[in-house]
Amino acid sequence: MPAKAKSAAQGVENPAQSAPRLVLDLPKTKLPVAVLLRELPLTRRVKVVDIGANPMAADAAHKPLLDLGACDVVGFEPQPVAFAELAKIKSDRETYLPYAVGDGRKRALRVYQDHGMTSFLPAYEAGQKAVAMRPWSGLLEEIEFDTKRLDDADLGAFDLLKIDVQGAENEVLAHAAKALAEATVVIVELRFFRLYEGEPMMGGVDSQLRAMGFELHKFLFTKTRSLRNSQNARLRHRYMRDQLIDGDAVYIKDISQIDSFSNAQLMHLSVLASAVFESHSLTLFCLDHLAARGAVPAHLPARYVDALPASMRIEGDTPQGNGG
Numbered sequence: 001m002p003a004k005a006k007s008a009a010q011g012v013e014n015p016a017q018s019a020p021r022l023v024l025d026l027p028k029t030k031l032p033v034a035v036l037l038r039e040l041p042l043t044r045r046v047k048v049v050d051i052g053a054n055p056m057a058a059d060a061a062h063k064p065l066l067d068l069g070a071c072d073v074v075g076f077e078p079q080p081v082a083f084a085e086l087a088k089i090k091s092d093r094e095t096y097l098p099y100a101v102g103d104g105r106k107r108a109l110r111v112y113q114d115h116g117m118t119s120f121l122p123a124y125e126a127g128q129k130a131v132a133m134r135p136w137s138g139l140l141e142e143i144e145f146d147t148k149r150l151d152d153a154d155l156g157a158f159d160l161l162k163i164d165v166q167g168a169e170n171e172v173l174a175h176a177a178k179a180l181a182e183a184t185v186v187i188v189e190l191r192f193f194r195l196y197e198g199e200p201m202m203g204g205v206d207s208q209l210r211a212m213g214f215e216l217h218k219f220l221f222t223k224t225r226s227l228r229n230s231q232n233a234r235l236r237h238r239y240m241r242d243q244l245i246d247g248d249a250v251y252i253k254d255i256s257q258i259d260s261f262s263n264a265q266l267m268h269l270s271v272l273a274s275a276v277f278e279s280h281s282l283t284l285f286c287l288d289h290l291a292a293r294g295a296v297p298a299h300l301p302a303r304y305v306d307a308l309p310a311s312m313r314i315e316g317d318t319p320q321g322n323g324g
Contacts, residue, residue, distance in 0.1 A: 019043035050075035052164035102147030113138035119166035121196035167199035222247030
């Protein structure tokens with residue numbers, strides 16, 4: 001282990017020495033993350049902050065952890081209909097607050113015909129004329145809110161920030177530096193084709209996150225649509241989705257600075273990488289550093305690989321080294 005890494009590791013607090021170890025009663029599962037949840041010396045569940053927790057959207061990426069009872073969620077959803085639905089379906093490990101997160105100013109929330117497109121911003125009508133999307137921008141109502149800065153929300157340490165706020169991403173991030181001090185992952189929707197007037201688009205959000213010490217890791221998915229044309233009625237649109245619209249991107253705290261991560265940050269990042277965005281090499285990267293620090297057993301990376309689907313593994317007893 002290099003001297004620099006040794007020095008950094010010795011200066012990192014081992015949470016297992018300062019708090020009781022978390023013991024989870026896990027349901028039966030084949031997910032590789034179960035190995036981590038059983039063997040890592042975690043002292044608390046992974047904590048997720050979900051901004052724009054609309055239940056009418058697809059299942060959140062952290063749902064596998066929630067189903068295992070391995071994470072706590074604090075969510076913000078200002079839209080009354082969506083908040084009421086969340087209150088009905090939430091589990092004991094979820095807390096939702098009827099606040100809009102932003103810069104602390106009073107803002108008008110625009111509720112559009114498609115509730116999933118609710119935003120502070122006006123719809124960009126010119127863009128809708130170019131892309132074959134179902135109509136969504138009919139304005140149903142405007143609701144005034146006093147927004148809450150994330151730095152003022154007194155959330156405590158958390159690990160993952162999920163943002164789905166339809167154009168207000170940088171407004172949230174600009175007032176979240178203190179709140180994000182311990183977080184290792186941000187999942188955010190990035191826009192490639194303008195849907196709202198004045199939204200920051202992919203480049204603006206990427207620049208903001210990089211300035212805060214987070215780097216783009218991967219996309220969970222991207223959405224595409226066909227462009228409107230005179231032959232639309234003759235075309236099967238699933239073959240014509242040429243225009244990128246948006247997609248959910250995973251940003252992680254800069255791993256070139258891995259020696260500055262605490263053991264707790266490495267453990268929670270390894271769990272998130274395994275169960276939330278399926279970056280198994282990142283999980284192993286974290287486990288290797290934890291093992292080098294003596295924070296986890298040296299056999300844990302191999303145990304994790306044993307738990308991966310057979311299609312992901314090369315059978316044999318000899319590790320394949322550090323290359324590709």
